Amino acid sequence: MAKKIATREAYGNALAELGEIDKNIVVLDADLSKSTKTDAFKKKFPERHINMGIAEANMMSTAAGIASCGKTVFASSFAVFAAGRAFEQIRNSICYPKLNVKIGATHAGISVGEDGGSHQAVEDIAIMRALPGMVVLSPCDAEESKQAVFAAAKYDGPVYLRFGRLAVEPVYEEGKCPFELGKGITLREGKDVTVVTTGLMVQESLAAADILKSKGIEAGVIDIHTIKPLDREIIKRAAGATGKIVTVEEHNIFGGLGSAVAEVIAEEAPAKLLRIGLNDEFGKSGTPAALLEEYGLNAEKIAEKIEKFVK
């Protein structure tokens, strides 16, 4: 079995690698560089890593000022504080003037675990997606995270990157993720139902598809690493092919991937839809595995729900 790596760790490593190539990269952190893993960049480029202290609002507006002088800025914190506490700074200082700031938000979703509901962002995709012009990326493993970081750096404008705390198995081999900003990736074909998923739920959905196969249900799986702009074509094709779409995300079912997919289906490609995610509830303390089980977001529970939906 390949080594498990958290997407936040891949984020830090990607920044360190990117820093070599692009001297214009500046990284800000709010006293969490050991957790967001931007310390990997800090070790190599201490002069380009700025600790903002525990002050996320200031971090976002300062990032905007630095970016206005021609720099590419990655501003990092936990998703709850990045997207939540500093929302209006992201809106007015970064998105309104379309400045080149990338928000590296780690510890998203309930798989944060023991820290509990106060620290588990389940609404960040919804609020970032609603910001005009904001690109929203949610990679599933180390390789895809690296690709996402490099794509974000290349893109001129604000980008929100969502990473997890938990170490996860790789979906893609090194150098073999066909990442293209705004394009979904079909990981598995299936004639009965299509699972459209993102982030750490990609691995669970793939495992769920294995379980379903043993029960005679052929489930396709699509990895949506770019939630905005969404790959509408891949959703439309899936809707046409199977007529049944299931979205799976570590996020409230309101406003996230499920809602984005529902918009496409309602407007352009009628199909039956099931949204799997947090059912308008906060998370709580526990091990990541126990939480995913309790909230119905592990492979077994996902498979159960899909089986019921398909029949």
Next chain:
Amino acid sequence: MTVKELELTACRIRRDILTEVFNAKSGHPGGSLSIADILAVLYFKEMNINPQDPQDPDRDRFVLSKGHCAPALYAALAHRGFFPTEDLPTLRKIDSYLQGHPDMRKVPGVDMSTGSLGQGICAANGMAMAAKLDGKNYRVYTVLGDGELEEGQVWEAAMFAPHYKLDNLTAFIDLNLLQIDGDVRKVMNPTPVDKKFEAFGWNVISICAHNYEEITEAIEKAKQTKGKPTVIICSSTKGKGVSFMENEASWHGSAPDEEQYNLAVAEIDAKIKELEGEING
């Protein structure tokens, strides 16, 4: 530029503030009038800027942290040659590039989009930090309102700038002591402002916001101060230059009607005529 010429420039800025807000039928005249002298000194004496090249990477930067006073900034920029003064009356109109609050993507010479209070000083910090990172010697100026000091984010920024020794940053506080709901000391008292910034590690200078020698001297002192940022606390009169608007909180965010506009402009025109006479001998 001589003191008289600066005074004349500030009068013209004030006249245009009134014209902008009158034509828009909305906007913020009180706080715009109180910073006209500071902007005259910055844009016509101190700042290294080129209206022909508003994006020059080596230019000095200005961030209007109290973004609602856009009419003052636009008037200063127009008189400095960034865009035609004839466009000023289009402020806030549907087809105008002159947005209700400063928009760096639409208005030549605006270095940062502002309007949400507390964020501008942080962006100014970022610009000063970028200069340090790039080894450039441009300077960054920002103007905050005293009511704005009630935003917690200002104090995050106040901690940041001395921590990173941003001696290329100069912040002005427009201490006119009035905000929308009245006296700042009654709404949510930010005073003593000087002692707070001193405690945060800033070089603090207190001046009169309408005295050109004091403004110029304070900026010089800021340039000579190494290792820490400077804050210039400017005691000002809200509505300065229009007698019936002075020290009246009600003029924070409302436009004059035609009669009031004519009265206000007549007062400023008289001052302009007097100054032109003195300058031209």
